[in-house]
Amino acid sequence: xxxxxxxxxxxxxxxxxxxxxxxxxxxxxxxxxxxxxxxxxxxxxxxxxxxxxxxxxxxxxxxxxxxxxxxxxxxxxxxxxxxxxxxxxxxxxxxxxxxxxxxxxxxxxxxx
Amino acid sequence: xxxxxxxxxxxxxxxxxxxxxxxxxxxxxxxxxxxxxxxxxxxxxxxxxxxxxxxxxxxxxxxxxxxxxxxxxxxxxxxxxxxxxxxxxxxxxxxxxxxxxxxxxxxxxxxxxx
Numbered sequence: 001x002x003x004x005x006x007x008x009x010x011x012x013x014x015x016x017x018x019x020x021x022x023x024x025x026x027x028x029x030x031x032x033x034x035x036x037x038x039x040x041x042x043x044x045x046x047x048x049x050x051x052x053x054x055x056x057x058x059x060x061x062x063x064x065x066x067x068x069x070x071x072x073x074x075x076x077x078x079x080x081x082x083x084x085x086x087x088x089x090x091x092x093x094x095x096x097x098x099x100x101x102x103x104x105x106x107x108x109x110x111x112x
Numbered sequence: 113x114x115x116x117x118x119x120x121x122x123x124x125x126x127x128x129x130x131x132x133x134x135x136x137x138x139x140x141x142x143x144x145x146x147x148x149x150x151x152x153x154x155x156x157x158x159x160x161x162x163x164x165x166x167x168x169x170x171x172x173x174x175x176x177x178x179x180x181x182x183x184x185x186x187x188x189x190x191x192x193x194x195x196x197x198x199x200x201x202x203x204x205x206x207x208x209x210x211x212x213x214x215x216x217x218x219x220x221x222x223x224x225x226x
Binding site for chain 1: 156159171
């Protein structure tokens with residue numbers, strides 16, 4: 001199975017600030033078809049996860065441009081700029097390149 | 113709009129089974145995979161597998177083979193997951209999601225206790 005490693009485990013940021021979350025996979029996430037199926041999700045308190053970013057850098061419908069994804073191969077980053085109160089929650093990366101689909105263990109974002 | 117409505121919380125005894133439902137609306141049910149995900153309280157996300165309602169095809173993560181069984185009723189646009197031989201380790205939230213996790217149900221809490 002592809003192991004997804006997220007860092008940091010938790011972080012605290014001031015409103016208006018910027019954060020970066022790292023996600024590394026144990027194998028390349030480049031699919032045979034040339035696509036890289038790396039996604040980012042946020043799970044707000046007591047809610048279901050929500051898709052933020054798919055295929056490394058594509059924002060899902062309705063997602064603010066404050067969220068951006070980058071990376072390639074095995075190394076990926078989610079950046080959140082101008083942090084707002086509604087951004088608090090746990091962020092997960094997930095891979096869809098190889099079955100079984102797997103997720104990172106999450107990064108908890110707290111607002112200072 | 114796409115919606116996935118899951119069934120209510122379940123309290124079950126060890127050794128029994130529960131059948132969870134996920135009713136889809138707002139899109140063509142037979143054209144998209146339904147994924148199932150497990151999340152123990154305070155823990156991360158664990159993918160169980162999928163069903164493709166278009167042809168009933170299924171895939172189970174190795175860990176959940178023999179534990180979970182997926183079915184789908186195209187007449188009611190509802191996907192089901194049967195969890196069998198329940199143990200306390202099966203106590204968790206279970207989410208359904210449309211393929212690529214673009215849309216999620218609200219989750220069903222399963223509690224296994226004698």
